[in-house]
Amino acid sequence: MLKETRRTLREKEIWLKRRLGQNQVIDTSVLRKMVEYAELTKNDVVLEIGAGAGNLTAMLADVAGTVIAVERDKKLIDILGENLRGRTNVKIILGDVLRMELPIFNKIVSNLPFSISSEITFKLLGLNFGLAVLMFQKEFAERLVAQPSSENYGRLTVNIYYRAKVELLDEVPPSAFFPPPKVSAAIVRLRPRQPPFAVKDEKLFSNVVRALFQHRNQLVRNALLHSFSEIFPESKMTRAEARTFIDTALPGKLLKARVIELAPEDFGEITNSLTSP
Structure with missing residues (x-):
């Protein structure tokens, strides 16, 4: 998958930027795990944020009823359209997920830009869906599931715990991405829930x-x-x-x-x- 991704990007003269989180997952086994963890069926409408070149999108389209692929880079949108040509169950949207109104969906599977993970996560938790499988920077993922008195325990931990059940599933090395980030990543499964304790305000x-x-x-x-x-x-x-x-x-x-x-x-x-x- 690495060769195909690099060739496609080179032909379109697209140079992915690490600072924008444009790290494409090119390890097929990692993509397959993300799809499996989402427990998808043909009844599911799946949101993918930052679809990139469509490596994950194609796998999602094989098992889900509908895939909504959101990408903010116009050049990558063109590649998505080409790579997913003929897949009638994929809807491609050009836009910034933080600033747009999202269509209805019930699951999310995404390799999120590391730099805006917190903003995206809290926006998503304000929406109605059943399950999300998300790729985060490892350090961020560990903060989501940290225990009291630990180094990673903090504001993020408490706020997420109040809104969702979180599972840290797999660590993903930089070699699974192109271009490879400077840090490891982790796959997290998140299930929104009713708060486990009452808060008056x-x-x-x-x-x-x-x-x-x-x-x-x-x-x-x-x-x-x-x-x-x-x-x-x-x-x-x-x-x-x-x-x-x-x-x-x-x-x-x-x-x-x-x-x-x-x-x-x-x-x-x-x-x-x-x-x-």
């Missing part, structure tokens, strides 16, 4: 998670006090009043815990305890 939850992880090694009491104005930007409380409010609102076991040690559910409990002052 999701905006406040987002503020609390963001603010606390700015002080990840501090005690919760101190971290909340340092970020109080960020969590409650409209509050007129003095520092002393804010301290009293925090000490009164939260149980001691949470006040004395370190932010990095909190489970995602703890962030929900903290949020629900902090009614707007």
Whole structure:
């Protein structure tokens, strides 16, 4: 597949840019795994983001009912059209997935641009679908499934956990791509779900998670006090009043815990305890 991909790109005078995440998967076994992990049938409408030269698109079209292939590079769109000629179940769309309204789909299978993985993931989690198989930079993927107290545990982990079940399935070496990136990648399966714990105010939850992880090694009491104005930007409380409010609102076991040690559910409990002052 590498030879065919390189030849096609050379003939069209297309030079893929690593900085834009234009790394095409050229390892057939990796592509096959991504398709298998998606559990596709002819009833599925699959979204592929960053279809590139169509290596994954063609495999998806073999087993899915419909494939919606989105690509922002006009030159690559032309190659897609040629490589997928005759496949009536593929719809090719020129556009930026972050700025466009997407058609209806129920599954996603994509090799995502590493530089905008977070933005794309959170946009997708705001849509209605059942399953996604996504290629991420390995470090990003590890942050999605990190455990409390670990180096990779952070804001991303908690926010994703609240919205989806995530499985890290396979590590993928740079040699599986053309051009090869400087880092390894990983295949992740993501299933949106109802939140596993109740949050009364999701905006406040987002503020609390963001603010606390700015002080990840501090005690919760101190971290909340340092970020109080960020969590409650409209509050007129003095520092002393804010301290009293925090000490009164939260149980001691949470006040004395370190932010990095909190489970995602703890962030929900903290949020629900902090009614707007």
